[in-house]
Amino acid sequence: MGETSINFAKASSAALQDQQLRGNFRRAMDGLMSKRAVQFADTAEWNGVRTLGASVRLRALSKLPELLEKLEANCTKNGIQVHWASTTDEANAIVLSIMQRVNAKLVVKGKSMVSEEMHLNAFLEKHGIESLESDLGEYIVQLDEAMPSHIIMPAIHMNTKQIAHLFKQKIKEAEYTEDVAQLTDLARRVLRKKFATADVGISGVNMAVAETGTLCLVENEGNGRMSTTVPPVHIAVMGLEKVVEKLEDVPPVISLLTRSATAQPITTYVNMISSPRKEGEKDGPNEIHLVILDNGRSGIYADEELRNTLRCIRCGACMNHCPVYTKVGGHAYQAPYPGPIGSILMPQVEGLEKRGELPHACTMCNACVEICPVKIPIVEIMGRLRSEAVHPGDAVRGAGSHASKAEAMVWKGWSMTYASPLAYQFATALLAKLGNAAPASLPLLKEWTNVRAKPRFANRTLHALAREKGIPDV
Secondary structure (H helix, E strand, O other): OOOOOOOHHHHHHHHHOOHHHHHHHHHHHHHHHHHHHHHOOOHHHHHHHHHHHHHHHHHHHHOHHHHHHHHHHHHHHHOOEEEEEOOHHHHHHHHHHHHHHOOOOEEEEOOOHHHHHHOHHHHHHHOOOEEEEOOHHHHHHHHOOOOOOOOOOOOOOOOHHHHHHHHHHHOOOOOOOOOHHHHHHHHHHHHHHHHHHOOEEEEOOOEEEOOOOEEEEEEOOOHHHHHHHOOOEEEEEEEHHHEEOOHHHHHHHHHHHHHHHHOOOOOOEEEEEOOOOOOOOOOOOOEEEEEEEOOOHHHHHHOOOHHHHHHOOOOOHHHHOOOOHHHHOOHHHOOOOOHHHHHHHHHHHHOHHHHOOHHHOOOOOOHHHHHOOOOOOHHHHHHHHHHHHHOOOOOOOOOOOOOOHHHHHHHHHHHHHHHOHHHHHHHHHHHHHHHHHOOOOOOOHHHHHOOOOOOOOOOOOHHHHHHHOOOOOO
């Protein structure tokens, strides 16, 4: 494991000891799963819209370079300024340059997972710019100086009492209350002052329509609409995979996204942004910038199997149904994208040297695959990444970085034993006699017994039992 690698095993072990955290997640996930099931109660309708959504995403990815060029051309025609960033450093520099040009000191942000990937808030803070999250969940985790623990519900790891204490501690005018309406109202009063005085608004993009140069945002709180219309400058950041071909592709994807994410038929707000404020219009920003981030996605796109990762519409359903995520929560992954989708996306974006543990944060139960609204073969990709972690290659950054001599020797020994009947009979006879006496703390065996019961070996081998019944060896 490299110096900068993430220790999921240690973090998840700590999370499992936190009974409050486990209780918070259990209640939240049970509610989300049951509500989602109601939304997709009609199996035929679910299969139909799921197939349609998957086909929209597959078609967009099949012609991604062409669609990105078309998106840039149509956005530019609409007055939206398009910027390209290969890395998060480049994306941060682009955002900063726009802010410095307009002498911005305060930014209000709508929800954006790409900005989490860029660690944008910390970057702007280093340059003397206040960046305030305006999504309520994001605002709570920002107050708590923590990372989001879910891509749709960032503060789902906290209960009302914990949030009440946090507000009392961090907001000057706050009085302690566990009344949700009062807590929400307090956050709204703080944020409204910021919306009115912010120099720049930042948002993510749920979909960008190549055909029309339209940026689509879905949200429930109106903070996204405030962030993109009140400040004089709007900067949208998106991963390059978020493009769809046509305007008619938007409704089926939104239908899957909102029902899978929050079990709503539709969110309160669906924003379609196509240009800056035009002459005679009473609201809207004077400038709109679209920053399109690669950050390893081109490499993912180049591999036909791994490319399926880019179908993701960021609904979070795979997390809600994952037996690992629901036990340890999002912070154990120590990544912007946790859960099953994060376990295949992060190793590809940041390399297996750093994120090689994440593909192992999986029981291979296939629940994420069965629930994914766009049919991403998450478990197949998970298996591929496990293999890549120990086999040198160039398909994924860091391939081969988790290969160890001890493991290679074990597999070589296993191969030789199974290739020789004499060696196999000797080895199984030895295990039948001495295997149960081996202590659970033995190297290699310890990796298994840390989380499972020690295997028990039969007193007699299959060959011995067969011989007793008069069945000869062949």
